[in-house]
Amino acid sequence: MPTVSVIVPARNEVFLQKTIEDMLAKAQGDIEVIVILDGYWPIPQLKDDDRLVIIHRGQGMGMRAGINGAAAIARGKFLMKCDAHCMFGKGYDVKLAAECKKNWVVVPRRYALDPEKWELIDNPKYPIDYMYLSKDLHGVVWGEKNKDPKLKKKLLDETMSNQGSVWFMQKSYFHELELMDEATYGTFWNEFQEVGFKCWLSGGRVMVNKKTWYAHWHKTSDFGRGYSLSGSNQPKAQAAVKKWRKKGWRKQTLPLPWLVERFWPVPSWPEDRSKWTS
């Protein structure tokens, strides 16, 4: 039985095969990779592997439905969701599983990937360990914290937000957080707002594990869009995110200001606390 089930939602992804091969090669524990081919077949076909499971949908259903379908058949104790254009550090699976409490969402350190050369891009903005949620509730790279030499030594730390391209958690926690909620958030947008808010504000922790890393496609060249944004209902997602200023979810136990206070001072948030929930 696999320990980690990796979920890769894919829609017209040029680097899917490379991503799969990379994950299979770099894993040191028992994993399975579940790919959702959302309304398309890659050309050429994906290479067969004993550890690869494919769900192909004749009609694209969107990112959230794809993740949910894969989670429903996942056999691992842990789930890792990953975009279809990512490269990983050796033993990422074992290192992430080693430090993942039952109410944690863990993300590895992030680098920039040149997907054509399949190598890291040397960019002064990276590595990215920390992101914050801005006053308008967007995830933003926290440059100051990422460059802080003292924080660099802290190999496991809390992070206020994340990009959403890779996240890791126990499967039981995925279900406890009622992920992914397509009815409320629509098919695509604000994935990590949903994950991060639900986790932080119901007593969990979003953690960055710097002992391992992944590299995410740094958009230098255009290879077309994966998931289609038309009909993905961004206003619906924005409305759902906005609700977190008051109450975002029935299992919520902590208010949004608690999270801001925990990471205070957070860029873009005013000193005047009375303005935080407006």
Add this chain to the structure above:
Amino acid sequence: MSKLSVIIPSRNEIFLPNTVKDILAKAQGDIEVIAVLDGYWPNPLLEDNDRLIVLHRGQSMGMRAAINGAAAIAKGKYIMKCDAHCMFAPGFDEVLKADCDDNWIVIPRRKRLDAENWCIQDVGKPDIDYHFLGCPMTNRDGYEMHGGIWPHRAVTRTDPKYDIDDTMSFQGSSWFMTAKHFNDTLHGMSEEGYGSFCQEPQEIGNKTWLSGGRIVTNKKTWYAHLHKGPRYGRGYFQDRRTLTRGHTWSGRHWMNNKEPGMKYKLEWLVEKFWPVPTWPEDWKSRIDEKVR
């Protein structure tokens, strides 16, 4: 209308494309077909369809795991499992939905399929509506509870009032039920003891009858299942020893009422259908026969 999810576990099945196409063409209500390609790719690939989901496993995990996996992603209020070599009557889905309570298993009337010509094969025998469960103590090959076709029950129950009628068992090549029954009462297919493949109707059928549910045959619609004649290669199979182990485990399990959470004992089921072919009058005093 409520959605039906059709689950087709498949392992090297040459008639899978025909089966998928047939179901998509014959269904009249909202439907999705989930084809499980268990460790292989058909050549050519299945024709794309908006209502088709393909679940491909790099490594075959067997029939029960295939059914469970497909059921886990199924979105229908109803699920139907069928073998990858079956043809259906037009509108089968709506007819089956019309008579299916929450805790029922519904089996359509079964005909014989000439798969090469994709038509019903007339072999001069009646359609099949009823199966019985055989008595393990009188079974010649070991302590095994096998299903058998029950023609006598069919001839005595031809009146239209029996169009929806109790059946003790079924073949297993196709069954229909609510997803709720599959998930909440059956808790999916169990590999414990049975292994990955054998005794599918015994498992889900006995769990259904003995938990207070019902298995019915529905004579108002039909499916046709590949009539064994020429060989078409092997789909799912297991070696004889593995099968015997699963059969024997299942026989003992049910005869000794080992299934947890049941409302009735097996005795209740045998009496309900009494007299049942292969069961002797004194069967109760012989339960322990051949057990060791």
